Amino acid sequence: MNYFDYIVVALLAVLVVLNIVILLGNSKNKNLTEKFDDLEHDVKDYMDRTQRDTVDAVLRQLELSSKANRETQIALSTADSERFSLFSHATNDSLDTLRKTVSEMTNSLDGRMTAFQKQTTAQMETIRQSTEKRMADMQASNEKKLEEMRRTVDEKLQKTLEERISQSFNLVNERLERVYKSLGEMQKVGAGVEDLKKVLSNVKTRGILGEVQLGAILEEILSPEQYETNIATKKGSSDRVEFAVKLPGDGEMPVYLPIDAKFPLDAYSNLMDAYDSGDAMAVQAAAKELKNRIKVFAKDIRIKYIDVPNTTDFAIMFLPTEGLYAEVVRYGLVEELQKEKINIAGPTTMAALLNSLQMGFRTLAIQQRSSQVWKVLEEVKTEFSKFETVLAKTQDRMRQASDELDKLVGTRTNAINRKLRDVSDFAALDESSDN
Numbered sequence: 001m002n003y004f005d006y007i008v009v010a011l012l013a014v015l016v017v018l019n020i021v022i023l024l025g026n027s028k029n030k031n032l033t034e035k036f037d038d039l040e041h042d043v044k045d046y047m048d049r050t051q052r053d054t055v056d057a058v059l060r061q062l063e064l065s066s067k068a069n070r071e072t073q074i075a076l077s078t079a080d081s082e083r084f085s086l087f088s089h090a091t092n093d094s095l096d097t098l099r100k101t102v103s104e105m106t107n108s109l110d111g112r113m114t115a116f117q118k119q120t121t122a123q124m125e126t127i128r129q130s131t132e133k134r135m136a137d138m139q140a141s142n143e144k145k146l147e148e149m150r151r152t153v154d155e156k157l158q159k160t161l162e163e164r165i166s167q168s169f170n171l172v173n174e175r176l177e178r179v180y181k182s183l184g185e186m187q188k189v190g191a192g193v194e195d196l197k198k199v200l201s202n203v204k205t206r207g208i209l210g211e212v213q214l215g216a217i218l219e220e221i222l223s224p225e226q227y228e229t230n231i232a233t234k235k236g237s238s239d240r241v242e243f244a245v246k247l248p249g250d251g252e253m254p255v256y257l258p259i260d261a262k263f264p265l266d267a268y269s270n271l272m273d274a275y276d277s278g279d280a281m282a283v284q285a286a287a288k289e290l291k292n293r294i295k296v297f298a299k300d301i302r303i304k305y306i307d308v309p310n311t312t313d314f315a316i317m318f319l320p321t322e323g324l325y326a327e328v329v330r331y332g333l334v335e336e337l338q339k340e341k342i343n344i345a346g347p348t349t350m351a352a353l354l355n356s357l358q359m360g361f362r363t364l365a366i367q368q369r370s371s372q373v374w375k376v377l378e379e380v381k382t383e384f385s386k387f388e389t390v391l392a393k394t395q396d397r398m399r400q401a402s403d404e405l406d407k408l409v410g411t412r413t414n415a416i417n418r419k420l421r422d423v424s425d426f427a428a429l430d431e432s433s434d435n
Contacts, residue, residue: 213320299340301317318350325346325347
């Protein structure tokens with residue numbers, strides 16, 4: 001076989017394969033036919049280029065094959081149509097059966113759903129009724145417990161409130177009793193103040209009050225022999241000063257320092273009231289009244305009690321309150337009255353003045369007794385010389401006694417040691433003989 005024969009055989013084999021494919025592929029017959037026509041055309045072209053006779057034979061064979069293929073295709077199409085019709089009928093039957101089954105299942109499911117719904121509704125109703133009953137029971141129990149708690153709280157609150165109210169009433173009663181007691185004390189104090197006002201409203205009584213205070217200060221600082229009370233310091237006069245401090249004079253008779261207490265309470269009270277009112281004119285008028293009263297008192301003291309040389313050339317006016325003394329100092333009456341030989345003193349300044357006088361008395365006493373002190377010192381010096389002599393003799397005797405004691409101690413000590421040594425030797429001999 002030549003090359004061309006091999007090609008023909010190959011083409012025949014291709015045709016056989018194509019026929020088999022056509023037979024197997026029912027659904028793709030049309031596409032295969034078209035491809036076969038294309039192949040046929042190509043083969044014809046190829047055969048034209050080769051040998052025309054062989055091509056004709058092949059073409060005839062191809063035409064036969066094509067005709068057979070068409071007939072086969074038609075037969076297959078008819079068979080396919082019949083099979084498809086049968087399949088369609090079978091499918092429709094299956095669908096009808098499926099529809100019936102689905103319908104039956106749907107009806108059954110609806111029935112089951114209805115029954116389930118009824119059962120669920122019944123169960124929910126049962127649960128609802130049970131829940132409502134439990135809620136009602138719980139609510140009743142809670143209300144009962146709340147009522148018990150409310151009663152307990154009310155009882156405790158009532159008890160606590162009653163206790164607190166009782167305590168408060170007791171406290172209020174105690175405080176009211178204290179207030180009543182304080183009011184009673186204030187009434188007593190008020191009565192005392194009224195009595196004091198009545199007492200102080202009397203000029204003589206005010207004078208006695210200042211006199212008592214001044215006497216207490218003098219008694220505390222000075223000794224009784226250093227001052228006199230209710231003494232006439234001016235010769236030929238019956239006017240007696242309340243107190244007079246004894247000062248040393250040139251002779252045996254002392255020189256007296258007159259001290260008189262004055263207390264212009266009404267003028268001082270008017271000044272304090274004017275200060276409280278804030279009225280400058282009233283303050284000025286009250287201050288003027290107080291200054292005039294103080295000046296009158298100073299003049300009275302100077303005229304009645306100063307009598308040089310029996311007294312000092314000045315006297316002291318004692319004011320019993322520091323406030324009154326401060327007002328007198330404030331308005332410059334101290335310097336003005338010093339020119340009139342009157343010194344002003346309050347309780348504090350009077351104490352300081354008397355302390356100064358007491359120190360002066362002590363200094364004077366020391367000066368008066370200085371000669372006695374020197375005499376005593378001379379006697380002490382003489383006695384000390386005698387004491388020195390006696391002490392020297394005593395020291396010599398003590399030295400001699402010490403020497404005798406040393407000798408005695410040495411001699412006696414040696415003798416005692418010898419005796420003890422003999423005793424030791426004797427004891428040693430006894431021990432050796434025993435052995």
